[in-house]
Amino acid sequence: MKTTGPADRWGLSGVSPQVWDRIQSVEAVTEDERAADGRQNSDALWVLDRVAANARLLDLGCGSGRLMELHMARNSDAKGGWALGVDLSWPALEAAHKRLLGKGLQARLIRANLVDLQCIQGADLDAAACLFSTLGMIRGYGNRLRFLNGVYNSLKTGGALFIHAHARWWHLTTANGRYWLLRDIWARLMGRESAGEFRSPQTPAHVPSLGHFSKGELYHLVKMAGFTPIECCRVEGYARPSGEKQNHQGWFTNWSPAHGWLMVARK
Secondary structure (H helix, E strand, O other): OEEOOOOOOOOOOOOOHHHHHHOOOHHHHHHHHHHHHHOOOHHHHHHHOOOOOOOEEEEEOOOOOHHHHHHHHOOOOOOOOEEEEEEOOHHHHHHHHHHHHHOOOOOOEEEOOOOOOHHHOOOOEEEEEEOOOHHHHOOOHHHHHHHHHHHHHHEEEEEEEEEEEEEOHHHHHOHHHHHHHHHHHHHHHOOOOOOOEEOOOOOOOOOOOEEEEOHHHHHHHHHHOOOEEEEEEEEOHHHOOOOOOOOOOOOOOOOOOOOEEEEEEEO
């Protein structure tokens, strides 16, 4: 595994202290794996439905390597596609390394801050995926744009970018969310770096805030990085009515705001 940037301290662009602390935790990797399993990896399967089996896939914020494993496992011949994972968390990369080698798959992993992707510039890759609200974990609009510019420069012409993000207007459905939306208007007017970031008041202070986006904000962000949005799907998520059957496809009905977005954009 290749290492880039400081490895022993917090102080990286776009990385909040809470995120820095979280990425040191083995337990956080396990929590993310459980959450993905609980959603039957529907986001990863959605990406793979749209990516060629022989594609060179970049997994940004790869975690324990679930998308990489699913992509490479469907390529049994020597001409099949491959995947490259990038993450800032040593525990996540170690889990991905163990997971992939245990399945007989090659572990191509880089430790890097997503805001600084110079290590893969000009790689001419076919597709890139940034799932599980990883985009929302990057603090600040400017840093998110730097990240997307770095992804853009790593893809070939015509390459696809897949993003999952939490939806801003879902918060209209809860009292805490409506209060946050009012406070967030002020944060935006003041130009605060934390604008658009939400953390439930029930969660401990060490839990990172996550950026939430309207569909228009997400479109604007990817367009500013040079991408052309192709598709944006509503994601169901946590707001499922009590007693309603789980829908592993992850799509919402139209009676309520989406909980999140799955977007495809092209270079």
